[in-house]
Amino acid sequence: MTTALLILHGLVAVALLGAITHQVLAVWAPSGAGPRSVFDRFRAVQPAGFATAIVVLYAAAAVLGAIVYLFFKIDIQPDFERDRHWHALGFFDLKEDFVSIGLGLLPAYWISWRRPFADGRGHTTVALTTVLGFIVWWSFLVGHVVNDMKGFGS
Amino acid sequence: MTFAPPFRRFALAFGTAFGPMYLLARVKGLALFTVYPSLGILLPGMHRSRDTVDPVLDFLAPEMFWYGWTATAALGALAIGLIAALAPACWSRYFWSGWVWVAPLLAMMACVYLTIPWFRQ
Numbered sequence: 001m002t003t004a005l006l007i008l009h010g011l012v013a014v015a016l017l018g019a020i021t022h023q024v025l026a027v028w029a030p031s032g033a034g035p036r037s038v039f040d041r042f043r044a045v046q047p048a049g050f051a052t053a054i055v056v057l058y059a060a061a062a063v064l065g066a067i068v069y070l071f072f073k074i075d076i077q078p079d080f081e082r083d084r085h086w087h088a089l090g091f092f093d094l095k096e097d098f099v100s101i102g103l104g105l106l107p108a109y110w111i112s113w114r115r116p117f118a119d120g121r122g123h124t125t126v127a128l129t130t131v132l133g134f135i136v137w138w139s140f141l142v143g144h145v146v147n148d149m150k151g152f153g154s
Numbered sequence: 155m156t157f158a159p160p161f162r163r164f165a166l167a168f169g170t171a172f173g174p175m176y177l178l179a180r181v182k183g184l185a186l187f188t189v190y191p192s193l194g195i196l197l198p199g200m201h202r203s204r205d206t207v208d209p210v211l212d213f214l215a216p217e218m219f220w221y222g223w224t225a226t227a228a229l230g231a232l233a234i235g236l237i238a239a240l241a242p243a244c245w246s247r248y249f250w251s252g253w254v255w256v257a258p259l260l261a262m263m264a265c266v267y268l269t270i271p272w273f274r275q
Contacts, residue, residue, distance in 0.1 A: 069220070070191040070218070071191075073216050074191050078216075084275070086272050086273065087272065087273060090269050093272060094266060094269050097176070097180070097262070098265070100176050100220070100224045101172065101176055101258045102258075103172070103224070104168065104173060104228070105173075107168055107169060108168065108254045110165075111162055111165045111166075112254075115162075124251045128254065
């Protein structure tokens with residue numbers, strides 16, 4: 001059951017990672033007319049169209065992660081402490097903090113993509129997207145590494 | 155789809171307040187509840203296992219504050235968001251919308267500082 005939840009959590013995280021990366025690249029390096037390379041096509045998306053999906057995927061990944069975290073605390077963390085993986089636990093601690101702070105950003109992020117705040121050129125929207133993108137990438141990498149350290153099914 | 159200005163003010167205030175509220179909850183130990191996953195219980199407020207059992211035994215009932223900190227931050231940010239939504243619209247012109255990403259970013263940096271002890275072990 002825990003393994004199934006962890007895999008589902010990972011799959012949702014992959015979908016979220018793809019969506020937010022599309023959006024971040026589209027706002028920072030919008031593609032010109034006539035995309036040619038794969039990179040051009042990757043960022044030639046309508047970033048606003050991703051906002052709702054990102055909010056739903058972020059919330060789903062956070063809820064699944066919150067459930068899996070209960071099992072991590074009981075079954076995994078004691079092994080990490082015994083093996084003195086303090087850095088991994090520290091990075092994981094930060095993942096928790098960042099994910100929570102990201103949850104609080106979701107309403108503003110979603111609304112800003114519907115109608116940007118009155119700051120001229122949508123700087124707030126770009127900044128919110130970038131912060132969320134950083135949180136998602138951080139969480140994905142740390143979660144992935146921590147999972148690899150323990151090993152599947154061990 | 156458009157949103158009524160009060161809802162926009164709510165989202166802006168909620169997003170701005172959540173990060174600092176989370177940081178406050180984390181620093182001051184203001185967890186709304188504590189979860190004991192191995193026992194399957196949830197206690198209101200912040201409780202440490204070592205306060206009730208011998209510290210060498212607290213691994214038997216590890217406590218989790220993260221859920222409680224998040225709930226505290228959500229509650230605090232909700233209150234601030236509601237105040238912003240109900241406040242006169244003209245007040246919002248004194249509020250820089252950039253705070254909605256600057257405040258969480260500062261809270262994240264402070265969380266990095268709070269995590270340093272893990273890296274000194």
